Amino acid sequence: MTPTATAPAVSDPTVPAPSSGGKRAFITGITGQDGAYLALLLLSKGYEVHGGIRRNAQPETARLETLGILDQVTLHNLDLCEMTNIFRLVQDVPVDEFYNLAAQSFVGASWDQPIYTSDVNGMGVVRILDVLRTLAPETRFYQASTSEMFGLVQAVPQAESTPFYPRSPYGAAKVFSHYITVNYRESFGMHASCGILFNHESPLRGEEFVTRKITKGLAKIARGGNAPIQLGNLSARRDWGFAGDYVEGMWRMLQQDTPDDYVLATGVTTPIRDFVSFAAEALDMALDWEGEGLDEVATDRRSGRRVVEVNPAFFRPAEVDLLVGDAARARTKLGWRPRVDVRGLAGMMARADYDAVA
Ligand code: NAP
Numbered sequence: 001m002t003p004t005a006t007a008p009a010v011s012d013p014t015v016p017a018p019s020s021g022g023k024r025a026f027i028t029g030i031t032g033q034d035g036a037y038l039a040l041l042l043l044s045k046g047y048e049v050h051g052g053i054r055r056n057a058q059p060e061t062a063r064l065e066t067l068g069i070l071d072q073v074t075l076h077n078l079d080l081c082e083m084t085n086i087f088r089l090v091q092d093v094p095v096d097e098f099y100n101l102a103a104q105s106f107v108g109a110s111w112d113q114p115i116y117t118s119d120v121n122g123m124g125v126v127r128i129l130d131v132l133r134t135l136a137p138e139t140r141f142y143q144a145s146t147s148e149m150f151g152l153v154q155a156v157p158q159a160e161s162t163p164f165y166p167r168s169p170y171g172a173a174k175v176f177s178h179y180i181t182v183n184y185r186e187s188f189g190m191h192a193s194c195g196i197l198f199n200h201e202s203p204l205r206g207e208e209f210v211t212r213k214i215t216k217g218l219a220k221i222a223r224g225g226n227a228p229i230q231l232g233n234l235s236a237r238r239d240w241g242f243a244g245d246y247v248e249g250m251w252r253m254l255q256q257d258t259p260d261d262y263v264l265a266t267g268v269t270t271p272i273r274d275f276v277s278f279a280a281e282a283l284d285m286a287l288d289w290e291g292e293g294l295d296e297v298a299t300d301r302r303s304g305r306r307v308v309e310v311n312p313a314f315f316r317p318a319e320v321d322l323l324v325g326d327a328a329r330a331r332t333k334l335g336w337r338p339r340v341d342v343r344g345l346a347g348m349m350a351r352a353d354y355d356a357v358a
């Protein structure tokens with residue numbers, strides 16, 4: 001995404017303790033998809049919201065601007081690779097709830113940057129946990145675990161008790177951070193919970209992820225473009241929900257008296273190919289799929305235009321073929337339910353991209 005604002009105001013480093021009224025929360029990764037939606041949710045509940053931002057030549061604040069909340073959150077420089085940042089932050093900004101959403105979150109890139117990915121997604125979490133247990137052990141902690149930990153799935157559907165079998169450096173690092181969070185909970189009595197979230201998307205999704213790549217590509221074609229979308233494995237299946245629903249689940253986890261781990265998922269799994277067709281329908285296209293393997297293509301029946309081609313450059317060294325989650329625990333204990341189904345999600349994203357391409 002392209003930032004459209006001037007540099008954000010980074011706060012005075014020392015923030016007084018929260019007033020007795022509202023709660024205060026800190027969100028690492030506040031500039032990402034989930035961070036922005038979670039900040040919006042917490043603000044609507046009266047929280048004072050602080051978040052971590054990486055020092056960049058051009059700070060990434062586009063999502064916070066899009067949601068109209070950039071001026072309502074307080075941003076602090078933070079990189080999870082730098083222990084001193086975390087130490088000073090926890091010392092200077094006491095909070096009730098700490099949501100760790102920061103990560104190198106693109107699975108495909110984790111084979112190119114396995115050490116960096118392990119550092120941010122794995123060691124970054126134990127850095128936070130250890131600083132919290134030392135300086136602020138009463139703070140409630142949320143860790144962004146992931147369905148990618150199930151990888152080569154050992155059961156269908158996947159629940160909290162399903163064994164992990166990660167298939168990427170990203171997944172392996174997230175298994176470490178998941179278990180170290182459980183370990184700090186059990187060792188030190190910390191209120192630390194992991195949300196094992198299945199894929200969740202939105203119009204704010206990063207453009208490298210397959211759903212957004214599809215909806216942006218379709219929007220360009222619907223506006224007259226003629227470049228087919230180049231995709232990899234069309235048969236992989238994901239359990240896709242709407243990010244706005246999933247951040248509600250994160251918040252509910254930290255409102256429980258007892259910390260625990262929860263799967264958040266819709267329970268419906270859909271191949272990439274069908275997601276393309278759902279998004280195309282929302283833009284008045286009707287796709288015909290022909291061919292197999294590298295020769296598979298999709299064509300819009302109405303215009304005759306080629307819409308999708310397979311490009312092996314987007315295949316992964318190891319694939320997660322099937323994800324579908326069982327969110328029974330979250331339904332029962334948190335009262336959480338997703339409100340947007342995959343067809344509604346694909347349509348929402350395609351229409352947003354179509355409007356943005358105008
Ligand atoms: P995202 O849009 O890629 O956001 C990631 C955030 O992490 C960004 O704000 C990014 O900052 C920040 N970040 C990256 N490296 C950092 C570092 N070294 N230090 C501090 N901040 C850093 O990801 P998302 O989709 O919102 O996902 C949020 C979390 O949930 C991630 O941990 C992800 O692994 C996990 N998760 C996501 C899904 C999903 O389907 N979305 C499912 C399960 C789990 P910049 O803006 O500077 O890049």
Ligand code: GDD
Nearest residue numbers: 105107146147148198199208209210211231232233236314
């Ligand atoms: N990105 C991408 N680009 N993926 C493609 C493409 C393509 O051109 N073509 C096919 N795919 C397939 C991938 O091989 C994968 O099987 C699937 O689409 C989904 O890929 P992504 O959208 O990149 O998401 P992900 O499932 O690998 O990872 C996301 O979900 C995880 C939860 O399961 C990320 O948000 C992770 O951070 C998150 O943990």
